[in-house]
Each structure stands twice: as C-alpha cells, then as structure tokens.
Amino acid sequence: MTATPTPIAPAWDPVRAGLDRALHALAGLAPDLAAHANRIGQILWSPPRIVIVGRLKAGKSTLVNALIGAPVAETAALEATSIVAVYQDGAPSRAEVVLLDGSRRPLHLSRGHTADLGVDPEQVAYLHRWLPSAAIRDFTLVDTPGLATLTAENEARTRRVLIDGFEQTRTASVDADAAVFLFDSAPRADEISFLKQLGFTPLNTLGVLSRADGFGEGALGQRNPLEHAIAHARVLGDRLADTVMTVMPIAGLLAETSHTGALTEADARALASLTGYGPLEVLDLLDTDTPTVVPAAVRDRILDLVGEYGIIHGRDVAARGAATLNEWLTAHSGIPQLRGVLSQHLGRFAAVHRASRIIRELDQLAFTHPARDQIRGIVDHLRRDPALHTVVLFEHLKSMLEADPRSPVTTELRRLLEHHTPAGQLGLPDSAGPDQVRATAQQKLGWAHTQALSTMTAAEDAALIVLQHTYSTLAAT
Ligand SMILES: Nc1nc2c(ncn2[C@@H]2O[C@H](COP(=O)(O)OP(=O)(O)OP(=O)(O)O)[C@@H](O)[C@H]2O)c(=O)[nH]1
Ligand SMILES: [Mg+2]
Structure with a gap:
C-alpha cells in the first residue's frame, strides 16, 4: 500500500500492524480514500523524525554529524545553520528543497555538501537530504536553526515548519515525532515555552546538556567539566521533569571527531607530543597567537578536533595511537548512552506520537468526508484495539498536559506510559506480588x-x- 514498503525494525510491531489494517480498510471505502491511505501510509512506514532544537550555537549540527557519522551539517563558530534540514537514510545521496507551498526541487550537491539553494531562502520550508547511513535507519534527524532573539529570521524558519498553526501553512511542515532539546547551561524561559509550543510531551522530549567538555570552568578549571556536567544534568533533569524525560550530558565535538573519521595518526602524534607539559605551558599553547610548544596551525587543528578538554586529558591516550584516542573520545562524549536512549525510550515514544498523529489524521477525515460513518467506525475500532492502548493513553496525556498538567490524572497517565510492568504502572515496586497489584x-x-x-x-x-478501563484490566490480571 505504501511507496516505501521496506519494514523498519522491529520487524513485527503490533501498533504499526493495527494502523496498517485500518489504512487498508480505509483504502477499500472509496478511490479518493485510497489516496489518503497511501499518503498516511507513507508516514507510517518511514522512520520517526527526531528534531534537534536549542539555542544558537548550542552544538546542534555537531550532534547531528556525530549521530550520522558524517560531516553533513555545517558547523562553525560563526556560521549559523540557516534553514531546517531533514537527514534521512536512503540512496542515492541526494537533496531536495521543499518550498513553503509543499512543492519540491532537486538540489545540486557538490562533494556531498549543498551548494546554492537556487531559490529565495524565504520561500524554503526545509532541505530534505537523503544519504545511505545505517546510523539513521531507525530515525530521521532534523537539524534546525538556533533559537535566539538576535537571529529572529532563522528562529522564524524553525518555528514555521515545526509549530502547528505558526504562520498559516502546514503544507510543508516536517512533522517531527520527538525532540532533542540542547542547552549548554540552564535553558531560558523562552526556550522552554518554544518547546511547549511544539506540542510534545516530556516522554518524547530529551534534554541534552551540550558542550559538556567545557562545562563550568571548562577544561582548565579545578573541577573536571564532564563530571561537573553529569552532576548538573541530574539537577536539571529534576528541575525540568515537566518538560523532558531526562537530561543527558553530551560532548558532541568529541563524538563528531571520533564518529566521522576526522582523526589521523598525525593528529594523534601531534597531540601526544604535548604530553608532559605543565599547566602554564598548556595555557600558553591554548591562548597565544604564537605558542612555543607546537606551531599555531597544528594547535588550531587539534583544538578544532578535540577541544581544550581533549588536549588536556587526551594527551596521554594519544600516545597509544589514533584508534585508541578515537575510542577514548567516543567513551567521553556520552554518545553511546545517548544512542541507547534515542533508540529505546525516545524512539519508542516517537513511534507512539506518530501513531497518534495518524489517528488524528483519520479523525480529520471522518470529520470532512462523506463516508464519515464508515471512517468513524474504522477509527473507533482502532482505538479499541488493545495493541493501541498505549497510543490512546498517550493522546489523553497530551490533552491533560494542555488542560491541567498538575492534575493527579496527568501523573497517573504518565506513570502508566513510562512503566512496562503492571506493578510499575501502578506505582508499586517491581517486587510486588500479583495480589498486591490487583488490590492496588x-x-x-x-x-x-x-x-x-x-x-x-x-x-x-x-x-x-x-x-478506569486500564485499572479494571490490571485488576483482572
Ligand atoms: N568544545 C566543544 N565545542 C563544541 C561542542 N559542540 C559544538 N561545539 C562547537 O560550537 C560551535 C557551534 O557548533 P554547532 O554545532 O554549529 O552549533 P549549532 O547549535 O548547530 O549552531 P547554530 O546552527 O548556529 O544554531 C562549533 O565551533 C563547534 O565546533 C562540544 O561538545 N564541545
Ligand atoms: Mg547548526
């Protein structure tokens, strides 16, 4: 039924199967509904979309490159990402510009990078980039221009393709299913309010304390910045519990370098040559135009690759060669843990969010189409399918977060969704026996x-x- 019938892992997903059955039933009702079913089916069978949002220069594009394992997104101290870019697994490597009216134009790529857009950036909704990469097989990544009052223009570009009802058009929305929210210190109130407007729940929003390698006083301070960032991420996680599922400290630069193959043996040797210098000489190395220890060009290249933290703490490791240094960078970047959370928790709720989006599309059709009774029948059947119970709970959680986030009903819904065992879902320890579960x-x-x-x-x-329905089911188990 769909344009891309390749099933995405996991191979058998009962939620997807249920939705697919409903779309088949829809397609059977009328020829124009078959076209709708196909359109919605494309959403269903493509990987969920995770959008990376955050303040200007928070390290969003660096993180995107690290996760993809290739330097596809422009990153720089001065250059800002100026349009929203969707990175999706697919061959051949290619790009299209999606205009605000939803139309698409192929874009010439020179050496993997996008050249001139060929259209007025004001007409562009986003850039759609395909590249063959197993790293993004299970989720598509969306890089966005940073949020900042200084670049209101870029910020507006992020808003108009992400936020429902922002400017009149939804034709060219990227329809994200989950967000990774980056901040390198405590997030500001306007950033939190932007996040709320995205319409996600804390279950499909992950906080990232970025640039962890420079946290606090940085690499030259008394306290190890990574350890400091880990502790601070915990504090922020508690403080932002209404907004994000958790906060993870990430040193994206270290991951970008180690995941994109940027590091050479010559780099490792240059870094290793700095072993044994004291703090003052290292300061001289980092801060002056004409460092005495290595040439400025070498210093600049290593700084770009591993940052101050990498220079100070990676010198000894570098003596064991580029491969060992690469492993060290990965281990200190926090990326393996982030990948775990993306594929498990965030990925799971991104899929739930997408299922709820599909049900909403069906609701819309039932509202506007002459075959409304039959469509309504299909949607009602879908909502009663036990396989979609999580999706139904999620829909209610979303409504409750808007209506009354502090209500105990909201808390109950969130707990039911976050836990996998009946005991956990009822707020009991996992050791609770069946009698206690039933009684609770x-x-x-x-x-x-x-x-x-x-x-x-x-x-x-x-x-x-x-x-009530959920508790009676749990009471009967
Ligand atoms: N030390 C260090 N530097 C980083 C890290 N992540 C990003 N940077 C640097 O910060 C600068 C900005 O990074 P980007 O990834 O372009 O940031 P961005 O959020 O995409 O920026 P905009 O698109 O302009 O909003 C670059 O010079 C990066 O090398 C990190 O984890 N550690
Ligand atoms: Mg960027």
Missing part, C-alpha cells in the same frame, strides 16, 4: 470513579474513562 489496581479504580464525579475539565472527564 482495585483501589485506583475506586479513586478514578470518585474523581469522575467532579471533574475539572472535559479532558479529565475523557481521561478518567480510559483510566
């Missing part, structure tokens, strides 16, 4: 009944019906 579910069922007598919002009304 029964107790919560009673609570939900009582709550339902005096609800504050329509969202809560609807959520409590689903909670």
